[in-house]
Amino acid sequence: MFGHKMRPGANWKLIFQTICMAFLSPGGSVGKHSGTPLASQTGEAGDVPCRAFLLAFGHQVVDEALARRVRAAQIGAIARLTPFSILANVASAIAATPVFLQFVPTSYVVAWLIAIGGFLAYTTHQWFGATRAPIETASRRSLSRAVRHATILSALWSLLPLAAFALGDSTGIWIASAVTTAMICGGAFTLATVPQAAFRWVAILYLSSLVALTLHSSASTWPLFFLLTSYTVVVIGSVASTGWLFASHFVAEAELDERGELIALLMNEFEEKDSDWTWEADSKGNLRNVSERFLHASGRTRLELHAMRMIDLAYSLDEADARTAVAELEMMTGRQEAFRDIVIGVDVNGEARWWSLAARPVFDEQGAFSGYRGVASDITESRRASALVTHLAEHDSLTGIGNRSWFLRRAEMLLERQKQAGRSTLTLFLIDLDNFKVVNDTSGHPAGDELLKQVASRFAELGKGGTALARFGGDEFAVLGQFVSEEAAGAFAQELIRAARKPFRIGLRDFAVGATIGFARFRDKRDAIDDLLRKADIALYKAKEGGRGRALAFECEMEREVRERRELEADLREAFEAGGLNVDFQPIVDARSGRVISSEVLVRWLHPTRGEIPPATFIPIAEHAGLIQPLGSWILRKACAAAAQCPELESVAVNLSAVQFMDPNLVDQILSVLAETGFPPERLVLEITEAIFTRDFRSAADKLEKLRDLGIQIALDDFGTGYSSLSYLRQFKFDKIKIDESFVAEIGERSDSLAIISAIIALAHNLGLEVTAEGVERQFQVDALRTLGCDTMQGYYFGKPDANPMKIVRIRKEDWDGRAPSTAPRKSASLKSAS
Template identity: 75%
Template sequence: MRLSSNWNLVLQTICMAFLKPGQSFQAAQRYRPVEQAGKKESDPTRAFLLAFGHPVVDDVLARRVRAAQIASIARLTPFIIFANIVNTIVITLTFRDFLPASYLTAWVISIAAFLTYTTLKWLKANRSPIEIASRGALNKAVLHATVFSGFWAVVPIVAFASGNADGIWMASCVTTGMLCGGGFTLATVPQAAFRWVAMLYVASLVSLVIGQSTDLWPLFLLLTSYTLVVVGSVASAGWLFASHFLAEAELEQRGELIALLLNEFEEKASDWIWETDSKGHFLHVSDRFLHASGRARAELEALRMVDLAYSLDESDARSAVATLETALKVQKSFRDVVIGVDVNGEERWWSLAARPVYDDRGSFTGYRGVASDITEARRASALVSHLAEHDSLTGIGNRSWFLKQAETAMEGQSQFGDDLLTLYLIDLDNFKVVNDTSGHPAGDDLLRQVASRFTVLSEGKTLLARFGGDEFAALGRFDSDEAATAFAEELVNVTRKPFRIGRRDFAIGATVGFTRFRDSRDTLDDLMRKADIALYKAKEGGRGRALAFEHEMEREVRERRELESDLREAFEYEKLNVDFQPIVDARSGQVVSSEVLVRWLHPVRGEIPPDTFIPIAEHAGLILPLGNWVLKKACAAAARCPELESVAVNLSPVQFMDPNLVEQVCAVLDETGFPPERLVFEITESVFLRDFGSASTKLERLRDLGISIALDDFGTGYSSLSYLRQYKFDKIKIDKSFVDEIGERSDGLAIISAVIALAHNLGLEVTAEGVERQFQVDALRTLGCDTMQGYYFGRPDANPMNITQIRKEDWEDRSPSTAPKNPSDLRSVS
C-alpha cells in the first residue's frame, strides 16, 4: 500500500503533531500491533505513524525507534550549538543600537543558559548512548524544541515593533534560517520540528501585523511557502527514517531466524555446514560433520576438503578430486561438486556447495558451504541406470544399451580404419512351443538359460544383449571372416543341446544372421538392416543355421520390397485378374466345377505366378483384403453361371487364422447371392501347423453353412493321414508332382492308386491337379479318380461361361472310369 493512498490520515497526523504532539487519535488505533498482528512492519502507513510517536509496533521496537530519533538529533547538537552562538552574536550586535541593554542582556543570558544545558545533556548522552527511549523522552524533546524556539520567536517581534530597518532585515534573515535549519535538524522527531516551525511561523506573522505596512504581503507569501516546504520535507524525512529503521529491524529479525534455522539444520538435518580458513583447513566443525566424516575433531580440523576427497581410491572419486581442486583454486562459488570419501572403510559420496568469504578489506578468508551425503541417492541412481541398460529377465544388456555401445564401437573402428567389427542377430527356433506347452514361466526360465550359455560363449569376445522376446544380438571384433563365421556357428550349436526345464528337456535351436562392418559409410541402422536380411534368409532356408550377409541378399530384399509396393498398387487399382480353371468329371467328361486362380500381369516383369506374390501379400498384410476381394469376385461371377456345380477358392493359412473368417464369408455370400452349397474352400496342411485349437471349430462352422472343404496338395506334407483322421473333409486333391510321374515312374502311379483307394474308403472325392496329357487322363480314369483339372481341358478364363464346354475326343471311346458314382457310399464304418 502506498502512503499517498492514506492522505487524510497523513494530514490528520500532521495536524495532531502541531496541536497535541505524542497524543494518539482514533484513526491511528487501527494500526496497533495487537489489532494488526498480520500486518507487515514495513507498511508505509505504519512507518509514518511510528515516526510521529504513535504506538503502532510492539513497545520494544517503539523504544528503539524513539532512541534512534533522539540520537539522530544528538549527532547534530554541536552544529546546532555553533549556529545558535553565531546567530546570538549577530542579533546582539544588531539590536544593541535600539534595544535596551537590560532586555538584550536577559535574552542573551537565557540563550546561553539553554545552550549550556543542551551541551551538558549532549555530553552525557555521548558518555552513555541510549538504546531505548520512552514516550516521555520524546515529549521532552518536543518541549525542548518549544522552549528553544520561544527564545528565538521574540527576535522578529522585537525588531518589527521597534521599526529599525537594520533590525528588521537581520531578524528576517535569522528567523528564516532558524525556521528552515531547525526544522531540518529536528526532522527525525517530526513533533519537535513542527513545534519549532510553528513557534517561529506564528512569531513571524505577529511581526508582520505589528509592522503595519501594506507592502509586507510578499513576505507573508514567502514565509508561508517556506513553512509548508519545511513541514512537508520534515514529514517525509521522518517517514523515511522510520521506514529505514523498520526495514533494518526486519532484516535483523530475519537474520536471527536464519541463524536459529541454521542451528536447527546443523542438529537435525542430514546435511551440514562446513567452513574453512584461507588455507583450506576446517573451522567450527559441527557434530553432524564429525559423525558424517567418521573422524575425531582434532583430526578433522587438521584436514582440508581436498584431503577427504583423496581418501577414497576409486576412479570416479579421483576425477571428482580434480573438479574440487579447480573450484577451490579459482576462489569462486561452486555447487553440486560430488566427491568420494572413505568413512571407516565404507565408500560414501558427498555433494558440496560453497562460496568464498572475504573480510572488510576484501581479502579472501576461506570458504563457507553446505555438504550433503548422497550415497543412497547415488546407489539408487546406479540401480536405475543398471535397470535402464539391462534386461530385467536375463540380466544381460538390453536393446538401448546395445545400440549405444554399438555406436561407440563403430566410431572407434572408423578412426582405426579396420574391418574387424561383426554384428550378430539371433532368433531362437521353436521358442513359442515352450510357451504354449509349458507356460510363460518355463519360457522365462529357458530365456535365462539361453542367455547364460551365450554369456559364457561371448565372454571376452563380444557384447551381448537381449532385444526382446526370443531375439538376441551380439557385437564383437574378429580378425577374419572364418573367425566370425565360427563364432556364429558356436551360437547355433550351443542352443542345440537340450534345455532342462522342470522335469522336461526342450530342444529349440537358433538361427543367426550376421554381417561385417566393411563400409565406413554404413551407419548402425545399415548394419542392423544387413544382419536382419541375413537372418531372414537363414530362416527362409530352413532355420537352425548361421548365414553371413551378402550383397545379393540385399538385391533380393529390394526386389521383394518393390514387388510389395507394386502389388499394393495393383490391388488398390484392381489390376489383378480372377480366372476360372475347369474341373472335369472323370466319368462324363463334363465341366462340373472350376478352381479360382488369381493372376497378376506386371507391366514390366510380365506375368508373376501366385507362388511368388501370395507370400509377399501374406508378409505385407495384404492377404486378408486380397482374399476377401477374390472370394467376392469369384462368387459374383459364378452366380451368373449355373452350369457349374461348384467353385473352388483357395484359402491361405493367414486367411484361415483370421478370427472373423466365417462372418466375412457369410457377408460375401449374402452380398453376391451365391449359394454356400456351390462353394468349395481349398486349404493346405500348413494351416494345421498354426492351429491353436480353432481349426476344427472353423471347419465345422463352414461345413454347417453347406460349404465343402478340400485338402489341397495332398501327399506333399508329413502328416496328411493324421489330418484326415482328425478333421472332416469333403475332397482331397492330388498334387501335380504325382500326376507328372505317371508314365515315368511306376511308384508314382502306385501312390496315386493308394490315395484314391484311401479317399474312397473314407467317402472323399478325389481331384487330380496338373493333367496335361491324354495318357494321364486315361490312367486317372482307370484308377478311379473322380475329377481332373489341368491345361489338357483348357486354359483358365476370366468368364466362367467360356470353360463349361471342352472340345476333346469322345470319352466313350476311352478307357472306362472306375470311379464310384458316389464315393461316400464306400465310407468305411468302424
C-alpha cells in the same frame, strides 16, 4: 502377489488342522485345540500367506478392524449370489417334487416344501435387509449365522438322497443324485468366501449321500461312493483355495498400508536429522574446527582430520569417478576460488561414500587468503538411487541385460570408434528364439519369463564381457561384438544357436527352443547403426525364410531381393486397387465320361513391365503385406458371381491361404459372399493345405466343422507333399483330396510315382473321398490315372483356363481324347492357383 508363496509341503499340518477345525468347530482357534501357539505354526507373524489362510477361516490372526472388514467382504460376496442361489433352490425343489410324490407320502413332501419355502423366504427377507446399506464391517457372529444358515438348508436338502435311495425307484434315485451333486458343487462355490459355511454344507450333503448309498448297498454303489468322495475332496480343495485367495487381497493391502506408514515415518525422521555439516580449512588446506557431524561422517578421529586436507580425503577412494572430482577440487583450491557441487568419493571404514562440497575462500583483514569455509553433504544414498534409476532405464527389467535404448547408444559409440580407428571388426547380431510361443501357451508366462532369463544368462556367458548383449523385447535379442572375420562372427553365431538348443530346466520340466540369427558386419564407412540393424534384420528374415535354427550373414544380394519385394508389394497394392488382377477358371473333368463337372479358380497378375507373375510369387507378398484378406474376399466374390451364371458346373473350387484361413471372421465373410452372389454353398469347394493346422490346430478344426455344416465341401490340396497328411485325414472330415502335380509329372519317369498315386487313390476311396489329379498334361498320364481309378483330373491337357466359365464347360471329350503330347505345355506349374 506378496513376495511369498503358500507352500503346502511346509505348512501341511496347519492347513490340515484348519480344514478339520472348519468341519468340527467353525471359528475355533487352531492353536487352542492343537496346543501349539499360532505364531509358531505360521512361522513369522508377518507370514502373509499363512495369515491369509487362517483369516479366511475366521481365525483372529490380524487386528480386529481388518478382521471385521474381511468378514464383511466374505458375507457381501455371498449376498451378491443370494438371488441366484434362491432361484436354484426353487428350481431344484420344483424339479424334485413331482418325482418324490410317487413314493414319498404327500404330507411329508408338503412339510418338506413348507420348510424349504419358509427358509428361502426368511433368506430373501434377510437379503433385502442387507441390500439397503452396504456391509462395511461384520462380527464373528455374522460368520456363525452364515454357518448355521448353511447347516439348516443343507440338512433340509440332505433328506432327498435318503428318501430316494431308501424308498424311490431308479428315476427318483437319478433325480436325487443329480440334485444332490448340483447342490454340493453349487452351494460350495456360492459359500466359498466363507469356507466354514461351505464345508458344513458339503459335509452334511456328503454324509447324507453316504448313508443313502449304504441303504441301497449293492456292487454298483462302490463306484458311486468313489466318485462322490473324489468330487467332494476336489470341492473342498477349491473352496479352501478360493477362500485363501479372497482373504489374501485384504492382508496384502493391509501390509502395504503398514509399509507405507513405516516409510513415511522413516522419511520424517530422516528429514528431521541434518545430513549436512560445515567444514573449515586453513591457508595450507588443512582441516580445522572439525564438528561432531564431520567426525561421524568421515569415520576418523579429530587428530587424523586435523592432519589432513579435503583433497587427501578425496584421494582415499580409488575409483575413476572419484579421481575426476579430485582434479577439479585441486584446480579450484589452487586458484583460491569459490566452488559448489563438487562431488568427491571418500573411503569411510572400507565403504565408498560420496560427498557434495561447496565452499568459499576466506580472507583476513589485510586481504590475505586464510583458507576455506564451506558445507559438505553426504549424497551417497541419492547417488545410489540415481544409479539405480539409470540402471533400470538402460537395462531390461526381466533379464537384467541391456535394453534397446542402451544397446543403440553403446552401438553408436563403438561404431564411431571403429570409424576413427579405420577398422571394420564390429558385427551386429539379431537373434529370434524359435518355438518360444509354445512355452508361453503350454506352461504360462511365468515359465516363459524364466526361460528368457536363462537364455540371457547363457548368451551373456558366451560373450564373457567382450560383447554387448541386449533384449529388444519379447523373444528378440541383439549382440554387438568385434570379430576379425566373417568366419569368426559366424562361429560365434553358431555358439549362440547351440546354447539356445540345449534344454532349459524350468520347474520339473525341460523345454527345447532354439534360435535363428541374422548378422551384419560394419564395412561401409557411410553406414550408421540403423543401417547395421536393417541389414542384420534382412539377414534374419532370410534365415527364417530358409528354415529356422540357423545363422545367416548379410549379403548385398539380400538387400536387392528385399527392395524388389517391396517394389512388388507396392505394385501389387496398386494392381489390386486398380483392378489389375484377373480370375480364370480351369476345367476339372470327370475321368470316366470326360465331361467338365467342376472348375478351379486361378488368380492372374499380368505386370506391365515384368510380364505374368505367378501366384507362388505374389501370394506370399500379399500375406506379408496384409493384402491377403481383401484379395481373398475379392477372388471368392468374383468366382461365386461368375459360377452362379453357369449352372452346368456342379461346383467351383477356391483356394484359401493359411493366413486367410486364420481370420476369425472367415465363416461370416464366406456367408456374406454366398448371400450377396446367390451362389449355393453346396456348389462351393474350398481347397486348403496342411499349413493351416500347424498354425492353430483347434481353431482350424472348429472352422472346418462350421463350413461343412453349411454344406460347403472341403478339399485337401497338395496331398502327399506334407509330413502329416494321414493324421489329418483321420482327425478331420474332408470331401476331396488333390494329388499334387509333382507325382503326376513323374508318371512314366519313375515307377514309384504310380505306386504312390495308386496308394493315395485306394486310401481315399476307402475313406469315401473323391480324388482329383492336378497338372495333367499328357495322354499317357490320362490313361494311367483312369486305370488307377482317379475320379477327376485337371491340367492344360484339357484346355486353357478362361475368365468365362461358360466356355470351359463346352469342352468335350472328343476335343482332347487322343491329343498329341506336344499340344500341352510343360510348365503349367507356374500357373497354379492360389488365393
